[in-house]
Amino acid sequence: MAQKYKIGDVARILGISADLIRYYEEKGVVAPEKDPDNRYRYFDTWDINYLIDCLWYKHFGFGIEQVAHMVTEYTYPRLLESLEDKTEELRDNIRRQELLLERIEKYRQRLADTRARVGQCELRRNVPFYYYINRRNSEYDIDTETRDITRAWLKYMPFTRRYFEVTERSMTQGEDDYVWGFSVGQKYVSEFSIDVSPPVAMMPEQMCVHSAFKSAGQDRFSARKLDFLVDYAREQGLTPTRGAFGNLACSVVEDGEQCGYFEVWLPVDN
Numbered sequence: 001m002a003q004k005y006k007i008g009d010v011a012r013i014l015g016i017s018a019d020l021i022r023y024y025e026e027k028g029v030v031a032p033e034k035d036p037d038n039r040y041r042y043f044d045t046w047d048i049n050y051l052i053d054c055l056w057y058k059h060f061g062f063g064i065e066q067v068a069h070m071v072t073e074y075t076y077p078r079l080l081e082s083l084e085d086k087t088e089e090l091r092d093n094i095r096r097q098e099l100l101l102e103r104i105e106k107y108r109q110r111l112a113d114t115r116a117r118v119g120q121c122e123l124r125r126n127v128p129f130y131y132y133i134n135r136r137n138s139e140y141d142i143d144t145e146t147r148d149i150t151r152a153w154l155k156y157m158p159f160t161r162r163y164f165e166v167t168e169r170s171m172t173q174g175e176d177d178y179v180w181g182f183s184v185g186q187k188y189v190s191e192f193s194i195d196v197s198p199p200v201a202m203m204p205e206q207m208c209v210h211s212a213f214k215s216a217g218q219d220r221f222s223a224r225k226l227d228f229l230v231d232y233a234r235e236q237g238l239t240p241t242r243g244a245f246g247n248l249a250c251s252v253v254e255d256g257e258q259c260g261y262f263e264v265w266l267p268v269d270n
Contacts, residue, residue: 004033004042014051020064024054027068060086099191103158114249114261117212121232124210126265131163131183131245132200149200150182159188162248164262170223171230171243171266178223183247203245208265209233212249216259229266238268 011018024030025041029050032041050071057067062082070082132153134146141147153160163183170177183203189196196202209229215221226244233240246264253259 002044004044005048007032007041007043010043010048010051013048014055016051016055021051023064024051024068027065027072029054029068029071061090062086095191099159099188107158110263111250111261114212114263117263118214118261119211119228121209121211121229123236123238123268124208124265125205126203126208126210126267127185128203128205129183129185130189130194130196130200130202131181133165133179133181135180137178146199152195153182153184156184156188156192156194159192160184163245164221164248165245166223166226166243168240168243171226171240176223178221206241206267207269208267209236209238210263210265212261212263214259214261216254216257218258221260226264226266229264233266233268236268238270241267241269 005013007018007021010021021030021043025032030043030047032043032047034041053071054064054067057070058064060083062070066082070079074082132146132149134141134150160182161184163181164178166178167175169175184194188194209232211229211232213225213228215225229244230240244264244266246262249261249263251258251260
């Protein structure tokens with residue numbers, strides 16, 4: 001007589017929960033005998049083989065529901081098709097993990113550079129990128145088109161970045177007008193096929209005064225924090241050609257106060 005096993009025994013043999021075994025029973029993967037007197041389930045080696053098949057596919061990353069269908073319904077061609085789909089999914093996941101590793105390493109280095117560069121100016125060409133605006137000063141644009149772009153670009157974080165612009169009038173005439181949105185590099189536009197049709201715009205490569213600044217305290221971001229860029233440009237005999245733009249590098253706590261560190265670029269011409 002073939003050996004029979006209670007659900008607890010099967011759980012211990014395979015190292016899985018009784019709940020998972022019951023789930024696969026509900027899905028028709030296994031069909032244990034039930035004692036008519038005490039309703040105990042008794043599994044045979046055939047059932048255990050099916051459960052091992054389920055674990056085989058589960059460890060490829062298939063969900064438990066799909067695994068149940070794979071074991072009980074799939075034909076040879078359909079199984080091959082599912083494996084091909086999973087292969088592509090895994091390749092995409094590996095590529096994203098590679099990009100995340102590259103991104104976090106560059107971000108860590110950028111943070112170190114940004115803090116060291118606060119208040120220090122240099123002439124440097126920016127790398128072209130794409131951006132869009134969804135907030136002016138403290139007022140967000142809740143237009144449907146802008147809202148949809150924001151939702152889409154948030155999903156691409158951390159490859160998208162918090163972006164700001166300070167208008168030329170604010171830089172040169174003492175006003176305090178600025179806008180916020182998101183930016184993304186050309187590399188990631190290609191990697192993720194990001195839609196960059198209007199209102200998304202492209203910032204071209206150009207000569208800039210490049211620096212970083214710090215803003216401490218809530219709602220203290222101001223165009224006046226960028227006056228040092230204009231002063232440096234004038235000292236070098238350069239003329240700003242438009243407002244400044246940049247990215248939030250990070251927000252941290254210093255001396256018990258929330259502080260933002262920002263990388264900033266001011267396009268200039270001689």
